[in-house]
Amino acid sequence: xxxxxxxxxxxxxxxxxxxxxxxxxxxxxxxxxxxxxxxxxxxxxxxxxxxxxxxxxxxxxxxxxxxxxxxxxxxxxxxxxxxxxxxxxxxxxxxxxxxxxxxxxxxxxxxxxxxxxxxxxxxxxxxxxxxxxxxxxxxxxxxxxxxxxxxxxxxxxxxxxxxxxxxxxxxxxxxxxxxxxxxxxxxxxxxxxxxxxxxxxxxxxxxxxxxxxxxxxxxxxxxxxxxxxxxxxxxxxxxxxxxxxxxxxxxxxxxxxxxxxxxxxxxxxxxxxxxxxxxxxxxxxxxxxxxxxxxxxxxxxxxxxxxxxxxxxxxxxxxxxxxxxxxxxxxxxxxxxxxxxxxxxxxxxxxxxxxxxxxxxxxxxxxxxxxxxxxxxxxxxxxxxxxxxxxxxxxxxxxxxxxxxxxxxxxxxxxxxxxxxxxxxxxxxxxxxxxxxxxxxxxxxxxxxxxxxxxxxxxxxxxxxxxxxxxxxxxxxxxxxxxxxxxxxxxxxxxxxxxxxxxxxxxxxxxxxxxxxxxxxxxxxxxxxxxxxxxxxxxxxxxxxxxxxxxxxxxxxxxxxxxxxxxxxxxxxxxxxxxxxxxxxxxxxxxxxxxxxxxxxxxxxxxxxxxxxxxxxxxxxxxxxxxxxxxxxxxxxxxxxxxxxxxxxxxxxxxxxxxxxxx
RNA sequence: GCUGCUGUAGCUCAGUGGUAGAGCGCGUCAUUGGUAAUGACGAGGUCGGGAGUUCAAUUCUCCCUAGCAGCACCA
Numbered sequence: 001x002x003x004x005x006x007x008x009x010x011x012x013x014x015x016x017x018x019x020x021x022x023x024x025x026x027x028x029x030x031x032x033x034x035x036x037x038x039x040x041x042x043x044x045x046x047x048x049x050x051x052x053x054x055x056x057x058x059x060x061x062x063x064x065x066x067x068x069x070x071x072x073x074x075x076x077x078x079x080x081x082x083x084x085x086x087x088x089x090x091x092x093x094x095x096x097x098x099x100x101x102x103x104x105x106x107x108x109x110x111x112x113x114x115x116x117x118x119x120x121x122x123x124x125x126x127x128x129x130x131x132x133x134x135x136x137x138x139x140x141x142x143x144x145x146x147x148x149x150x151x152x153x154x155x156x157x158x159x160x161x162x163x164x165x166x167x168x169x170x171x172x173x174x175x176x177x178x179x180x181x182x183x184x185x186x187x188x189x190x191x192x193x194x195x196x197x198x199x200x201x202x203x204x205x206x207x208x209x210x211x212x213x214x215x216x217x218x219x220x221x222x223x224x225x226x227x228x229x230x231x232x233x234x235x236x237x238x239x240x241x242x243x244x245x246x247x248x249x250x251x252x253x254x255x256x257x258x259x260x261x262x263x264x265x266x267x268x269x270x271x272x273x274x275x276x277x278x279x280x281x282x283x284x285x286x287x288x289x290x291x292x293x294x295x296x297x298x299x300x301x302x303x304x305x306x307x308x309x310x311x312x313x314x315x316x317x318x319x320x321x322x323x324x325x326x327x328x329x330x331x332x333x334x335x336x337x338x339x340x341x342x343x344x345x346x347x348x349x350x351x352x353x354x355x356x357x358x359x360x361x362x363x364x365x366x367x368x369x370x371x372x373x374x375x376x377x378x379x380x381x382x383x384x385x386x387x388x389x390x391x392x393x394x395x396x397x398x399x400x401x402x403x404x405x406x407x408x409x410x411x412x413x414x415x416x417x418x419x420x421x422x423x424x425x426x427x428x429x430x431x432x433x434x435x436x437x438x439x440x441x442x443x444x445x446x447x448x449x450x451x452x453x454x455x456x457x458x459x460x461x462x463x464x465x466x467x468x469x470x471x472x473x474x475x476x477x478x479x480x481x482x483x484x485x486x487x488x489x490x491x492x493x494x495x496x497x498x499x500x501x502x503x504x505x506x507x508x509x510x511x512x513x514x515x516x517x518x519x520x521x522x523x524x525x526x527x528x529x530x531x532x533x534x535x536x537x538x539x540x541x542x543x544x545x546x547x548x549x550x551x552x553x554x555x556x557x558x559x560x561x562x563x564x565x566x567x568x569x570x571x572x573x574x575x576x577x578x579x580x581x582x583x584x585x586x587x588x589x590x591x592x593x594x595x596x597x598x599x600x601x602x603x604x605x606x607x608x609x610x611x612x613x614x615x616x617x618x619x620x621x622x623x624x625x626x627x628x629x630x631x632x633x634x635x636x637x638x639x640x641x642x643x644x645x646x647x648x649x650x651x652x653x654x655x656x657x658x659x660x661x662x663x
Numbered sequence: 664g665c666u667g668c669u670g671u672a673g674c675u676c677a678g679u680g681g682u683a684g685a686g687c688g689c690g691u692c693a694u695u696g697g698u699a700a701u702g703a704c705g706a707g708g709u710c711g712g713g714a715g716u717u718c719a720a721u722u723c724u725c726c727c728u729a730g731c732a733g734c735a736c737c738a
Contacts, residue, residue, distance in 0.1 A: 104733095117667055208733030209666025216735050220665055223733070255674075264711080264729050319738055352738060386664050386736060387729090395737080485738055509738095536738095573695045600695080608699035622697055634698060641698065 003054045014051065021047040021192070024059050034061040036191050037071050044071070046140055046189045062230050069230060073098030075138070075191050076128075076202050076228040081105045082182045083127035084224070088113065093184065094159040094212065094221060101238060102202070102227035106210050108159065108219065115222040121204040124224070128202070135195025136179035140188055142172050148185060159212060159221075160185060201235045202228040245499060250551040251392040257556055257613055259564070260393070268390045268397030270544055275564035278593060279547055282562050284378060286430070286659050287402045287540065294423050296376035296404055301356030303380065307346035312517055313355040314448060316348075318486060322384045324349040353379035354511075354536055357405040358518045361532070366522040371532065372408035372416055378543075379403040393548030400543045406535040407520070413510055413533050417464030417491070420537055424493055424506045425470070427539050430660040431550065432559060435496040437476025438465055441483035448487050448513045457510045458489045465491065487513035488536070497553040505546060508537040556614040557636055560656035563616050567594040567653055569631075570606040572622035574598070579626040583619060583646060590650050592657055611636060617653060 001013045004023055012023060020038030024031045024047070038045050039058040044067055047059075060067045077096035084107055085091050096105030109115050116124075143151075145167060152161035164185060167173060176190055177183045191197065203226060210223035229235045246252075254260050259276030262269075272280060291298065304326060310316040315323070329344035350356065357375045366373065380400045389395050406416050421438070428436050440461055443454045465471040476494065484490055493506035511534045514520075521529040540546035550558065560566050567587055571580040577598050584596040597606050603620060610618050619631040620641065631649045632641045644652070655663075 115666060119668095206732055207667055210734045211665080214735075216665075220734080222666070225733075262730090267729065313738095315738065322737085354738090383737080388664065388666095388734080389736065390730090487738080570698090572697055575695075602694095602696050602701065603698055604696085605700055606698085611699060618698080620698065624697085632698080639698085 002051050004051065005054075005056045007058045017050050019048050019050050020045070020057055020059060023057060031059060031061075035059045036061055036068055036196055037189050039067070044189050046138075047192050049140060049189075065230070069228075070098055071189065071191055072197055072201075072230055073103040073228045075194065075197055076226060077103035077105050078138075078176070078178065078184055078186070078190070079128050079131050079194055079197065080124065080204070080224060080226060081107065081184060082131055082178055083124050084116070085182065086131075087123060087127055090156070092157050092159055094163075098228075099225075102205070102225065104223050104225045106212070106221040106223045108221050115209070116207055116224065118207060121207070121224070125202075125204050129199040131178070132194045132197045132199040134179070135193050137177075137193045138190045139177040140190070141175050141177060141183075143175055145169060145171055145173055148173050148175065152185075198229075198231050200232040201230060202226050203235060203239070241499075245501075248499070248552045248555045249392075250394075250548040253551050253556040253614075254393070257564070259551075262392070267387075268385060268395075270393060270396060270398070276547070278564040279550070279558065279562055280543055282659070283540070283543065283547070286661065287378075287427075289659075289661055290423065290427055290539075291374075291376045291402070291404065294374070294419070295372075296374040298376045298378075299357070299360055301353060301360065301377060301379065302350070304347050304349055305356065307348055309355055310348055313514060314487070314517055315351065315355075319351060322386075323351050324382050324384050349382040350379070351381055351383045353377050353381065353401065353403045354405055354514060354534070355518060357403075358514060358520050358534070361405075361407050361520055362518070366407075366532075368409060368522055368524045368530070371522060372406050372412050374404060374406045376402075376404040393544045393551075396542070396544050399545065401538050402540045402543070404537050406537065407515075407522075407532040408535065409522075409524075409530070410533060413460045413535070414464045414467065416535055417461060417508055417510065418467040420508050420535070421465060421468035421470055421491075424539050425468075428493070428495060428506075432553070433495045433497070437478075437494040437496070437502070438470055439476070439478050439480050439492045439494065440465070441480045441485075441490045441492055443484050443489060444482050444486060446486060447484075448517075453512050454489065457512065460510055461489055461491050461508075485509055487511050490536075493539075495549065495553075497549065498555070501552075503549045505541045505549070506537075506539045507541070508535055510535050557616070558614070560616045560653070561659045563614070564593065565595055565613070565615050566592050566657050567617040567619055568606075568610045568615050569594065569596040569619045569621065570603065570610070571596075571598065572603045572620065574600065576621050576623065576626050580621050583621060583631060583649075586646060586650055587619075587653065590654050592650075592653050607634065616656075619649065 001015055004012045004014050006012065012026065014023060020040065021032065021035065024035040035047055037060045038047055039060060040051070040055050044060065062068045077098065081093045081096055085093065088110055090110030092108040094106045094108065096103065145164060149161050149164045152164060164173065173185060174188060175183045176186050176188060178194060205225045205227055208223045208225065209220045211220055212218035227235065227238055229238060254276065257275060258273050260270050260272045262271065288298065307316055326347045326349065327340045327344035328347050329341060331339045360375060361373060378400055380398065382398050385395060385397050408416050440458065442458050462471065465477065471477045488509040488511040490507050490509040492504050494502045494504050496502050512531065515531050515534050520532055522532050524530045550562065569580045569583045571577055580596045580598065584594060587594040607618060614636060616636050618634040620634060621631055625631055630643050630645050632643045633649060634641045
C-alpha cells in the first residue's frame with residue numbers, strides 16, 4: 001500500500017498500481033468527473049499514471065486555472081495535429097507547444113500540396129471539434145528510443161524521426177495515444193480524454209511560416225496558431241482583449257491623430273507630421289534636460305563615414321549586409337552606361353554613433369582627471385533592416401537614438417552604470433511607466449574580446465544594478481545567457497505597458513573592444529597611456545519606437561505635457577468667435593499648444609471630433625461664458641464639465657502642460 | 664530574407680471578364696446649435712506597378728513592389 005497525502009492534510013492508503021484517478025473516484029464521483037490531472041509531489045501528471053510510492057497528491061480541476069489552461073492548450077495542440085493529419089494524410093507533424101494565450105503546431109504539408117492557408121482553418125476547426133466530441137481517451141505509453149525512431153521512419157515522419165534520434169540513447173520515451181488510431185511523441189502530461197476540452201473554447205487564428213528548429217537554414221514549416229481557453233466565456237474575453245489592443249495600434253492612431261505617415265517610396269522611414277513632431281520635440285527637450293543634468297555633453301557627428309572606419313570598428317565585417325553603402329564617386333551623368341563605375345571607394349550611412357564618438361574622444365590628449373567624459377547625441381542612424389522586419393514605428397530603417405557614450409576608467413565603470421540605472425528609472429517614471437524589468441544579457445557565442453574581459457564586464461553590470469538597489473524581483477532582475485552584443489554584455493530595460501505587454505527600450509553596454517580597435521587612450525596618473533572603458537547607453541532607444549510605445553501605452557491619450565494639441569477652444573455659436581479668439585490668445589501666451597474650432601458645426605460635433613482626436617481639454621464657450629469671463633472645460637474621458645474663470649483655466653492648463661521634471 | 668494573406672476615392676471597405684460603388688472625410692449652400700455625428704447638393708478613382716491570356720482585364724495567370732500576421736534577424 002502507498003500512503004497518499006491530500007492537500008487538506010488527510011491521508012489515504014491506496015494499493016500499489018493505483019492512480020490519482022482512483023483517489024479522485026474514492027473521494028467522490030463529482031471530483032472524479034471534474035479532475036483533469038494530478039499534481040504528484042509537485043509535478044503535474046496524468047490522472048491515469050500509477051503512483052510510484054508514497055506521494056503528496058493534489059487533484060487539478062478547472063479551478064486550478066493556470067495548470068488547467070496549460071493542459072488544455074497542450075491538448076488543443078495535439079488535437080490540431082491529429083485533425084490536420086486526418087484531413088490531409090501525409091502531412092508531417094513536428095512540434096506543438098502551448099503559448100501565453102493558446103497553442104500552435106508546426107506541420108509540413110504533404111508533398112505536392114501548397115502550405116496550409118487561412119482558408120483551411122475552418123475545416124481544421126471542424127475536425128478538431130469532432131475529435132473533442134468523440135471524447136477519445138488519451139493514453140500514455142512508454143517506447144524505446146529505437147522502436148520510436150523506426151515507427152516514425154515507417155510513417156514517413158522524418159522530422160519526428162530526426163528529433164527522436166537526437167534524444168539521449170537508451171532513454172525511455174513516451175507517446176500519447178488519442179483513442180487507438182493516432183499518436184504523438186510527447187512528455188505529457190495530458191488530460192484523460194479529448195472530451196475534457198471545450199469545443200467552443202478555441203479558435204484557430206492564423207498560419208505563418210516557421211523554420212524547423214528555428215533555423216533559417218532548415219525547411220520552412222507551416223505554423224498553425226490557435227488560442228485556447230477553458231470555456232467559451234474566456235475565449236470571448238480574450239478575443240475582446242485582442243480587439244482592444246488593436247484599438248491602441250500606433251499605426252492606426254498615428255493616422256487618426258494625424259501624427260505621421262509611411263509610404264512606399266521611403267518604406268521604413270517616417271514622415272512626421274506637425275502634430276507627431278510636436279511629441280518628438282517635447283520628448284527631445286525632456287531628454288536634453290535629463291542628459292544635461294546627468295553630466296552629458298551633446299555633440300553631433302557625421303551621417304556618412306568612409307567604409308574603412310567601419311572596417312576598423314568591426315561593423316563592416318559583421319553587419320555590412322544591414323548597412324546602406326554609398327560609392328564615393330561622381331555618378332555617370334551620360335544616358336548610357338551604369339550610374340556607378342563599380343571601382344569606387346565605399347562610404348556608409350552610419351548605423352550607429354559609437355565609432356564617431358570615439359573620434360571625438362580621441363581629439364587631443366585626455367587625462368584621467370577629465371574622466372568620465374559623457375558624450376550624448378540625438379543620433380540619426382540608418383540600418384537596412386530585412387523587409388519582413390519593418391513594423392510601423394517599432395522597427396524602421398531610419399531612426400534617431402537618445403545615444404550616449406561614457407568614456408571612463410576601469411574604476412569608474414560600476415559607479416557610472418549605477419548612475420545610469422537611476423537616470424533611466426527616473427525617465428521611465430516621468431513618462432508614466434510604473435513598472436519595468438532590468439535584465440543582463442551575457443556573452444554570445446560569437447564575440448570579440450577575451451573571456452577575462454567578459455567575466456569582468458558582466459560582473460560590473462551585476463554590481464552596478466545591485467548598488468542601485470535594483471537587482472531584485474521587484475525590478476524583474478534576471479540574466480539572459482548568450483543574448484549580449486558581440487562586443488559587450490548589456491543591461492536591458494523592459495517596460496510594462498498599460499495592458500501588460502513588455503517593450504525593450506533602454507540599454508547600457510560596457511565595452512572594452514571598441515576603444516581597443518579604434519585606439520582610444522587617456523593618460524593615467526602614472527603618466528602612461530591607458531584604455532578607457534566605453535559605456536554605450538540609451539534610455540528611449542529610438543525616438544520613433546519610443547513614441548510608438550507611448551501611443552500604445554496611452555491608447556493615444558497622451559499626458560497633457562506630451563499631447564500635440566493640448567486644448568481646443570470651441571464656441572457654441574459663431575457670435576462667440578471673438579471671445580473664443582480671446583481665450584485662444586491667452587492660452588497661446590501661456591505657451592499652451594492650442595487651436596480654436598470656429599467651424600460652422602454644432603457643439604456635439606466638435607466634442608465628438610476632438611474627443612476622437614484625443615485632445616485632452618476642450619474649452620467650450622457660449623454666451624454665458626462670454627458674459628462671465630469663464631470657460632467650460634470638458635476633459636477627455638470625462639462626461640462632465642468644469643466651469644472656471646479664464647485665469648483659473650490658464651493656470652490649470654499651464655500646470656498640466658509642464659513636463660514632470662520641471663514641476 | 665522565408666511562408667501565408669492583402670493592395671479599389673483622403674480614411675474604412677463593398678463589387679465585377681464588357682473601363683466602378685457605399686459610409687465617413689472634403690467643397691458649396693442652408694442651418695446659430697449648450698457637450699460624442701444638422702440637412703441638401705457637389706467634386707473626387709490609370710481599381711499598387713509591369714507583362715501575358717482574351718475581341719475586351721480592376722477582375723484570370725506570371726513577375727515586381729509595398730503592407731499585414733508570424734518566422735528568422737535586431738550592432
